[in-house]
Amino acid sequence: MNTRAGITKKVSLSVRADDLKIIKERARRLHGGNVSAVVAIGNHVEEP
Numbered sequence: 001m002n003t004r005a006g007i008t009k010k011v012s013l014s015v016r017a018d019d020l021k022i023i024k025e026r027a028r029r030l031h032g033g034n035v036s037a038v039v040a041i042g043n044h045v046e047e048p
Contacts, residue, residue, distance in 0.1 A: 008036075013039075023035060023038050023039070026038050
């Protein structure tokens with residue numbers, strides 16, 4: 001995988017078409033279209 005800005009990494013995901021539609025709508029509504037932000041927030045895990 002390629003290194004991205006800072007500590008992020010590029011990944012490839014497979015999701016159902018209806019799930020992708022929801023993710024993209026949320027990205028447009030809350031993050032200016034940034035799908036990565038939706039995925040990051042939805043999967044953020046706090047370190048103990």
